[in-house]
Amino acid sequence: MTALAKEKRSSGPAAGQVPANDSSGLDASGQHSLLRFITCGSVDDGKSTLIGRMLYEAGAVLDDQLDTLDADSRKFGTQGTQPDFALLVDGLSAEREQGITIDVAYRYFATEKRSFIVADTPGHEQYTRNMATGASTADLAIILIDARKGLLPQTRRHSFIVSLVGVRHVVVAVNKMDLVGYDETVFRRIVADYREATKSLGFASVRFVPVSARDGENVMRRSPAMPWHDGPALLPLLETIAVAPERQGEGGFVLPVQWVNRPNLDFRGYAGLAVRGRARVGDAVTVLPSGRASRIARLIGAAGEASNAAVGQAVTVTLEDDVDVSRGDVIVAASSSVPAGREMKARLLWTGERALLQGGQFLLKLATQSANATLEVLHHSIDIEGFRPVPAQSLRMNGIGFVSLKLDKPVIALPYQENRELGGFILIDRISNETVAFGFVEAAAGEADAGGVATGQLARLRQTLIRTVGRSGTPDRRLWLAAVSWRLLSTAGLFLAAWAVTEQVGISAVLALGDIALRPLLRRLHALLWRERADSALQDGAGI
Amino acid sequence: MIQLSHLQKLEAEAIFIIREVVATCDKPVLLYSIGKDSAVLLHLAMKAFYPAKPPFPLLHVDTTWKFREMIAFRDETAARLGLDLIVHVNQEGVKAGIGPFASGSRIHTDVMKTQGLKQALDLHKFDAAFGGARRDEEKSRAKERVFSLRSPEHRWDPKNQRPEPWQLFNTRKHKGESFRVFPLSNWTERDVWDYIALENIQVVPLYFAAPRPVVKRDGAWIMRDDERMGLLPGEVVESRMVRFRTLGCYPLTGAVESEAASLTEIIAEMRSSRSSERQGRVIDHDGAGSMEQKKQEGYF
Numbered sequence: 054m055t056a057l058a059k060e061k062r063s064s065g066p067a068a069g070q071v072p073a074n075d076s077s078g079l080d081a082s083g084q085h086s087l088l089r090f091i092t093c094g095s096v097d098d099g100k101s102t103l104i105g106r107m108l109y110e111a112g113a114v115l116d117d118q119l120d121t122l123d124a125d126s127r128k129f130g131t132q133g134t135q136p137d138f139a140l141l142v143d144g145l146s147a148e149r150e151q152g153i154t155i156d157v158a159y160r161y162f163a164t165e166k167r168s169f170i171v172a173d174t175p176g177h178e179q180y181t182r183n184m185a186t187g188a189s190t191a192d193l194a195i196i197l198i199d200a201r202k203g204l205l206p207q208t209r210r211h212s213f214i215v216s217l218v219g220v221r222h223v224v225v226a227v228n229k230m231d232l233v234g235y236d237e238t239v240f241r242r243i244v245a246d247y248r249e250a251t252k253s254l255g256f257a258s259v260r261f262v263p264v265s266a267r268d269g270e271n272v273m274r275r276s277p278a279m280p281w282h283d284g285p286a287l288l289p290l291l292e293t294i295a296v297a298p299e300r301q302g303e304g305g306f307v308l309p310v311q312w313v314n315r316p317n318l319d320f321r322g323y324a325g326l327a328v329r330g331r332a333r334v335g336d337a338v339t340v341l342p343s344g345r346a347s348r349i350a351r352l353i354g355a356a357g358e359a360s361n362a363a364v365g366q367a368v369t370v371t372l373e374d375d376v377d378v379s380r381g382d383v384i385v386a387a388s389s390s391v392p393a394g395r396e397m398k399a400r401l402l403w404t405g406e407r408a409l410l411q412g413g414q415f416l417l418k419l420a421t422q423s424a425n426a427t428l429e430v431l432h433h434s435i436d437i438e439g440f441r442p443v444p445a446q447s448l449r450m451n452g453i454g455f456v457s458l459k460l461d462k463p464v465i466a467l468p469y470q471e472n473r474e475l476g477g478f479i480l481i482d483r484i485s486n487e488t489v490a491f492g493f494v495e496a497a498a499g500e501a502d503a504g505g506v507a508t509g510q511l512a513r514l515r516q517t518l519i520r521t522v523g524r525s526g527t528p529d530r531r532l533w534l535a536a537v538s539w540r541l542l543s544t545a546g547l548f549l550a551a552w553a554v555t556e557q558v559g560i561s562a563v564l565a566l567g568d569i570a571l572r573p574l575l576r577r578l579h580a581l582l583w584r585e586r587a588d589s590a591l592q593d594g595a596g597i
Numbered sequence: 598m599i600q601l602s603h604l605q606k607l608e609a610e611a612i613f614i615i616r617e618v619v620a621t622c623d624k625p626v627l628l629y630s631i632g633k634d635s636a637v638l639l640h641l642a643m644k645a646f647y648p649a650k651p652p653f654p655l656l657h658v659d660t661t662w663k664f665r666e667m668i669a670f671r672d673e674t675a676a677r678l679g680l681d682l683i684v685h686v687n688q689e690g691v692k693a694g695i696g697p698f699a700s701g702s703r704i705h706t707d708v709m710k711t712q713g714l715k716q717a718l719d720l721h722k723f724d725a726a727f728g729g730a731r732r733d734e735e736k737s738r739a740k741e742r743v744f745s746l747r748s749p750e751h752r753w754d755p756k757n758q759r760p761e762p763w764q765l766f767n768t769r770k771h772k773g774e775s776f777r778v779f780p781l782s783n784w785t786e787r788d789v790w791d792y793i794a795l796e797n798i799q800v801v802p803l804y805f806a807a808p809r810p811v812v813k814r815d816g817a818w819i820m821r822d823d824e825r826m827g828l829l830p831g832e833v834v835e836s837r838m839v840r841f842r843t844l845g846c847y848p849l850t851g852a853v854e855s856e857a858a859s860l861t862e863i864i865a866e867m868r869s870s871r872s873s874e875r876q877g878r879v880i881d882h883d884g885a886g887s888m889e890q891k892k893q894e895g896y897f
Binding site for chain 2: 182218481
């Protein structure tokens with residue numbers, strides 16, 4: 054047994070009490086809450102060391118892995134005889150040899166309060182696309198800053214990319230505080246610099262923690278070396294931080310058809326992952342882009358035959374009518390608006406080795422749709438250190454630009470801000486088959502292409518109304534009618550009861566109307582009382 | 598709003614990945630290694646295409662050194678589900694007398710497993726092969742893509758992997774290239790067992806503790822599954838309550854002493870365990886980066 058493993062077994066902070074992969078922490082809905090986050094920052098800021106340290110402190114590094122770490126640290130380590138926690142995550146030989154992170158690594162660990170999926174992403178500019186990949190599925194980003202160096206160009210680049218892919222919460226970990234003598238003024242200056250630099254990026258929350266990843270200061274518990282820091286240590290902060298709830302449930306049902314399941318003549322199902330809303334058997338739907346209408350006949354979910362399905366579920370639907378549907382078509386609730394068009398305005402993160410030029414032709418993949426895309430206009434590129442548009446003739450690797458694309462067939466898309474699945478796409482080089490760009494839809498033009506798609510203020514009003522009362526003939530409408538009739542009946546009952554006692558129409562009417570008006574108000578107040586409390590500092594601007 | 602649980606999200610993601618392969622590749626195959634991860638993968642494939650059956654066969658690359666209970670379970674499972682099962686043995690390796698005792702774990706794994714797999718994929722011209730590997734198993738696996746592109750020679754280039762943003766997979770490939778696809782990438786060992794319990798999935802009985810004939814060799818409990826395992830001087834076969842956390846070739850798979858004879862007990866044991874599941878795998882310890890090396894050579 055090695056020294057490290059021994060120390061862990063006897064006095065390690067979490068050994069024995071918090072086993073790895075424990076999931077006793079449940080959220081309010083009785084489910085284990087999950088936080089997906091990434092670490093990013095410049096080269097040698099200590100990202101991998103920090104993750105290795107967090108895994109270790111959370112008890113997620115098991116004894117045989119600690120033994121391996123001990124041996125590896127002596128062979129490849131950069132910390133002398135001390136364990137080099139970066140070696141827990143840098144899994145490729147090339148990474149160990151060079152002591153850098155090349156590719157994104159996903160690690161899984163849990164504390165008693167929360168479980169985590171962390172993507173450790175590379176700091177080198179050359180590997181920015183791997184960093185963006187990690188960010189694309191994250192709820193939160195930890196941005197590391199070396200206390201000795203302060204903000205670097207890469208800090209600004211990563212902050213911008215994080216905001217581009219829609220990560221709304223940032224924790225800035227000012228690392229290597231041990232090397233600046235745990236000096237509060239150094240920390241304060243970096244906090245001020247970062248706030249100033251990123252104020253235009255629109256993060257919902259930005260928090261700061263001074264740490265020393267190598268020594269574990271302010272990682273698991275508050276550091277006695279930095280008594281001036283009044284916030285929580287990093288891991289406790291991640292355990293409690295509230296990230297904005299997913300909003301993709303809003304709006305009507307959308308199912309991009311992934312595969313047509315046709316085992317025999319009697320069954321034709323359309324399989325895919327629902328990316329918005331919910332559906333019930335009997336719901337009226339439209340198939341885009343053809344605009345054909347039908348109703349849902351059967352719904353098959355992961356657990357078999359179902360009466361309804363919701364966003365995030367892998368489902369197979371059958372329709373009442375024999376309409377022609379194939380992969381790439383999109384089945385949407387008849388009440389919903391999803392535009393289809395042959396033109397698209399988007400932001401691109403260019404990941405190809407060769408520069409993007411005007412007129413370039415690519416294969417675009419968005420959800421399950423594919424189309425040939427031509428770069429019609431490169432409007433400008435974005436200087437991702439100053440976050441300003443600059444005129445550009447081309448985009449080099451890791452550059453970001455705003456473009457217009459022309460498509461050879463209608464593509465059904467939504468702005469990325471509204472829906473990631475229908476707003477995020479990739480461009481593929483048709484010769485090398487490489488993924489050369491990540492795309493973020495800003496606006497899909499040519500909305501008139503879609504059959505019966507509603508636009509404008511009036512249509513939006515109508516949709517809001519439909520969302521509330523349901524479409525006629527659907528279960529939603531029945532539910533709404535049932536709720537209304539129950540409310541009217543109970544009010545009438547109260548009126549009669551009051552009248553029977555008081556024999557005064559006025560008093561009875563006031564009571565009954567008060568019941569109608571007051572009850573929802575009281576219910577809302579009561580719900581407010583029982584609402585789960587988020588970290589107060591997160592409330593401002595978080596939209597919670 | 599229906600809130601999906603963590604397991605339901607993982608399930609939906611895996612089903613999506615499995616369907617994406619079938620929708621975009623010509624001739625997929627499911628690499629069935631008989632273990633718990635394969636069991637979950639197969640279960641998800643059955644769901645993904647319900648009411649149809651998965652439109653691809655199962656492939657087992659048999660090293661001829663698997664536990665006998667695994668082989669029985671494999672045949673029984675394929676028959677019960679009514680699926681095509683292809684069993685491939687590297688006959689050249691058999692002729693050359695390759696085996697874990699005669700040749701050592703490294704050569705045995707390379708010839709019987711890695712080369713055998715490549716032979717089978719080439720022979721049947723499969724262009725996509727599902728595997729049950731998870732990123733939490735091992736460090737180089739943590740860097741693996743869901744759709745892992747392999748050259749016509751089946752090589753993996755870890756430094757030049759395609760980025761995979763969101764759940765958007767670039768499934769384009771040139772003639773001769775193929776994909777290894779890992780729908781369970783984001784699952785942990787714990788998720789796998791929780792799901793097996795939740796869905797009541799059948800697994801090989803070797804995962805459950807029972808008295809078994811074992812020999813202590815190089816610090817590990819090796820089960821003497823047949824007469825091919827000779828005893829070294831001083832070794833004795835003992836009957837002990839043991840079970841396996843992973844399953845492979847029996848001479849290369851260490852058992853753990855355990856009383857856990859049910860799913861609940863296994864999950865409880867795992868929660869308090871201080872060692873990783875691959876600890877019992879001899880092939881993972883052939884030197885730092887050895888898994889990466891094997892993967893580059895075409896191993897799963």
